[in-house]
Amino acid sequence: MSLCLASAGVVKTLSVAAFTLVWTHSVEKIDWQEDWRVTPAGLELAQARVKGSGAGMEPPPEARLVDGWFRWYPRRATLPEVALGNSGAAGEWRLCVGGKCRTLSDIFGYPIGVTTMRVCQDP
Template identity: 55%
Template sequence: MGLCLAAAGALVHLGVSQLTLSWTHSVQKVAWEEDWRAVPQGLLLEQARVMGTGAGMEPPPEAHREGNFWVWKPDLAPLPTVILRRSGATDDWRLCIAGTCRPLSDFVPAAADPVELKPCA
């Protein structure tokens, strides 16, 4: 099972079963990262990291510091999809695969909104 992006009527196979979704918070301007993996039940959020706090992005009590990030394992059941919206008011989402991060626009058109991250065969 792998990961795909669905946008503007197209389906893009990413060729991996896990990735890190990264973005910059629109208000606080700090980095946020989430590690996602395709499992038979959907998409599993394995770990979340945030570089700062504020504006509704406070790390939970179980978070701990690793370098510049607050890190925790969310207690969330697998999701069928993750919807990525693009407002144009912030930098694009970044997909990090095997240590290399690229903007979402490298995979789907920059104007495509919404974009779905989902498991695929």
């Protein structure tokens, strides 16, 4: 199973079964992390974490504070694709696999705008 990232007509394929998506909130400057799984049905959000709260970043009531992070397990349907915008107001989206994180611009090799994530279709 692979993850496909598409931006400005270019598609990058990453051979991953799971990854963490990380970003910094543009106003609060607080990190947010989401753990995703690549499944035959689509992209599955497994867990979310936020380092604090404020300005639209309030953790849900079921979140628990563990090691300085509010953690919870979102109940969402598996998604066929996820679009990631790049406002330029905060740092870039970072995609982490096995503890190593890279910005989407680093993955593509040039500055990116909107990027779409989806499960790659096998030929």
